[in-house]
Amino acid sequence: MKRILLALLCAVCMSSMEAKTIVAYFSATGTTKAAAEKLAKQHDWRNDKSRSSIEMSDPEERPTIKRCTDVTPYDTVYVGFPIWWGICPRIINSWLDNNLPQLEGKTMIPFATSGSSGIGEAEAYLKKTYPTLKWQKGLLMNKR
Numbered sequence: 001m002k003r004i005l006l007a008l009l010c011a012v013c014m015s016s017m018e019a020k021t022i023v024a025y026f027s028a029t030g031t032t033k034a035a036a037e038k039l040a041k042q043h044d045w046r047n048d049k050s051r052s053s054i055e056m057s058d059p060e061e062r063p064t065i066k067r068c069t070d071v072t073p074y075d076t077v078y079v080g081f082p083i084w085w086g087i088c089p090r091i092i093n094s095w096l097d098n099n100l101p102q103l104e105g106k107t108m109i110p111f112a113t114s115g116s117s118g119i120g121e122a123e124a125y126l127k128k129t130y131p132t133l134k135w136q137k138g139l140l141m142n143k144r
Contacts, residue, residue, distance in 0.1 A: 055090040062094045071099055076107040079126075080141075083114035086121040096130055103133055110138035 047053060055061050071077055079096070081088045088110070096103065110126055112119050119138040127135050 052084050052089065056085045058090075061090045062097060063091045065091060065094050065098065068095065068099070071102045071106070074106065076109065077103060078109050078111055080111045081122075083112050083117045083119070083122055086117055087125040088112070088122050093129070096126075096133075100130070100132075106134065107136055108133045109136045111141050112138065113142055114140065 055063060079088075079092060081092050108126075108130075110119065110123060112122055119140040123135065123138045126133075
């Protein structure tokens with residue numbers, strides 16, 4: 001029996017000229033309101049101080065992530081992300097770096113969403129940055 005593992009690496013809000021994002025919330029005490037406002041500011045790619053802008057301005061940036069599920073028992077690993085500045089967000093590099101020995105020899109398939117970019121530049125970046133992994137053609141999975 002095949003098992004499929006879905007791991008949430010990072011949830012992000014993105015916007016483009018065609019798409020708009022809303023952070024909807026209910027807050028009884030103000031705690032959720034503060035979290036929603038922080039979330040909206042962190043992920044606005046047009047804001048130079050947003051998380052995405054800061055991360056993507058430094059190619060060596062590797063955000064800290066918690067250890068995820070052991071990938072050892074799997075043969076194929078799908079790696080999903082929104083496309084930021086044409087490539088994967090740096091948190092994907094953090095995850096790949098943390099799991100690199102366990103990913104050797106596995107079939108790696110990137111999948112992405114984007115408001116305007118294709119996946120080609122992201123595929124090329126991943127192949128160049130992680131040449132020892134067996135990358136397959138990626139999938140662009142927009143709602144359109």
